[in-house]
Every structure is written in structure tokens, then in C-alpha cells.
Amino acid sequence: MFRGSMVALITPMTANGDIDEAALEALVAFHLENGTDAIVAVGTTGESATLSYEEHRHVIKRVVHLVGGKIPVIAGTGSNSTTEAVEMTRYAMQDGADACLLVTPYYNKPTQEGLYRHYKLIAEQVAIPQILYNVPGRTACDLLPETVERLASISNIVGIKEATGNLERAKDILDRCGDRMDLYSGDDATAMELILLGGKGDISVTANVAPKAMHEMCAAAMAGDRDTASRINATLEDLHKDLFLEPNPIPVKWALARMGYGDEQGIRLPLVACSEAVQPRVLAAMRRAGIEC
Numbered sequence: 001m002f003r004g005s006m007v008a009l010i011t012p013m014t015a016n017g018d019i020d021e022a023a024l025e026a027l028v029a030f031h032l033e034n035g036t037d038a039i040v041a042v043g044t045t046g047e048s049a050t051l052s053y054e055e056h057r058h059v060i061k062r063v064v065h066l067v068g069g070k071i072p073v074i075a076g077t078g079s080n081s082t083t084e085a086v087e088m089t090r091y092a093m094q095d096g097a098d099a100c101l102l103v104t105p106y107y108n109k110p111t112q113e114g115l116y117r118h119y120k121l122i123a124e125q126v127a128i129p130q131i132l133y134n135v136p137g138r139t140a141c142d143l144l145p146e147t148v149e150r151l152a153s154i155s156n157i158v159g160i161k162e163a164t165g166n167l168e169r170a171k172d173i174l175d176r177c178g179d180r181m182d183l184y185s186g187d188d189a190t191a192m193e194l195i196l197l198g199g200k201g202d203i204s205v206t207a208n209v210a211p212k213a214m215h216e217m218c219a220a221a222m223a224g225d226r227d228t229a230s231r232i233n234a235t236l237e238d239l240h241k242d243l244f245l246e247p248n249p250i251p252v253k254w255a256l257a258r259m260g261y262g263d264e265q266g267i268r269l270p271l272v273a274c275s276e277a278v279q280p281r282v283l284a285a286m287r288r289a290g291i292e293c
Helices: 021-033 053-067 082-094 112-125 145-151 167-180 188-197 211-222 226-242 250-258 279-288
Strands: 004-008 038-041 073-076 099-103 130-134 157-162 182-185 201-204
Touching (some): 004 211, 021 053, 038 053, 053 073, 053 082, 073 082, 082 099, 112 130, 112 145, 130 145, 167 188, 188 201, 188 211, 188 226, 226 279, 250 279
Parallel strands (some): 004 201, 038 073, 073 099, 099 130, 130 157, 182 201
């Protein structure tokens, strides 16, 4: 249903932390011009944890409007409260999103049965297509392949963003779920290999700053063209790594500010702007990728 390079879009901000409406508009246009296949609005890279409910809904509505149906918009609506996730998912459907991305509940540490019931209830309550999101390094909650297999039988749970970077796990999910659920990478460094295994794309941080190259790499990998995919990916490998020298989205927001999208100080506490020690490494990775900055 959703394919290719799907950018986990930042939420650009001014130096005082307000949403930068002009930068958001320009950033969406940048992705439409450079081949991004779908936009994830207010996922975790979009600082969903520190946006108010009103801001969260506003950004989703704004991105839907700016995209104008040209590519899919996937709304981040996950929460560690099932009731809240249902409400946010319902709002996203009402506001025109094409699908929702639901991170596993963080802090609560639910059992696998709790995770199954959490996602099952959201899917039953809201008819929009839904993508699971497993990132245990950030949530302390691991959605195991056997639970993913159970959820694959629910018709509007259409995919999973698997961000462990573990290709053996990716293969296990593919073997268990077949064509009942699409698998997407959530780890740029291993995305090419996951797609070559049979994944359908990458929900990407790197695509924020290198949308055209990420689109082309994903397209080549989905076509089974390892040589072309590897050649493109080689130019991006430092970005895949160095955009995570500090917690996401700190480095990528600084990189985008250098490109003219938002302010270098435009991030909300408890996160702070990219440190001076890290900035030269991110800048060098951008230049190696051919990004004008």
C-alpha cells in the first residue's frame, strides 16, 4: 500500500520553539520536488512527545493540505495510552491522513498480550490503515515477531516499521507474515539490505536531508538492483551514522537548518540544539553526500 522512501519528517521550529510555518511549507515542497514517496507527519522524529495535542493535529492537517494528495501522508498517532492513541488516530483519519504510524507504548512495558490488545483495539476503533512501529532502543518495549504475526491477521494493520536494525528479525517477520503485512525499515543504515530481503521501503531520517538519493536507493533496492542501490547508498552511509551522533532529531534538525529549513536552535526541551563538537561531523557527512549546505 505504501512503498519507497517515506520521510520521518521533522517539525521545523523557530529559535523560541514555535512551529515554523514557513519552513514547514518549504520543507514539504522540497520533498515533493525530490521524489519522496510518502511523508510521515509528527512521528517521533517530528517531536510528537513535546507537541501539544492541538499542535500535533495542526501539523498533520497542514501537511495533508500542503501535499494536496500528491503522495501519501502517514500521521504519527502512537501513545503509551491506548485511549489517547485511539483518539489521535481518529483525528488523523478525519483530517485526511492516508494511514497512521503507531509507536509501541513507551515506559509502561506491556506484555506481548498487552501489545496485541493495544493495537487490535485501535484497529477496531478506527478504520484507517495502520502501521506498527517497533523501536525498543527508544521505548524499552519490544514488539516480537510472533506478536506481529498475530496482528497481521487484522485487515487494516498493513505494515510494520522495524527499527531494530536486525536483519535476521526482519527475515523472520517476512517469513511469518508473507503478503499479509508490509515490512519497512526504520533503520537507515540497514534499510537497503532489508529492502533487498523483501521489505517495501524505509521510513527514513536521512531522507529529510537527502530525499532524492533516498528515493533512488529505495527504488533500486525494491527492483532488486543491488549494484545501483549500493552505489547510491555508499554516498549516504556517513549520514546514516552521523545523524545519530546525538539523539534524533537533534543532528537532523541542525542539518536542515543549515539547508534553510528552520532555525539551528529550533528544538524543544528536554532536547537541546546540536553541540559544537558534533556539528563538523554532520556537515562533513552532508558534503560527502553532495548536499549543498
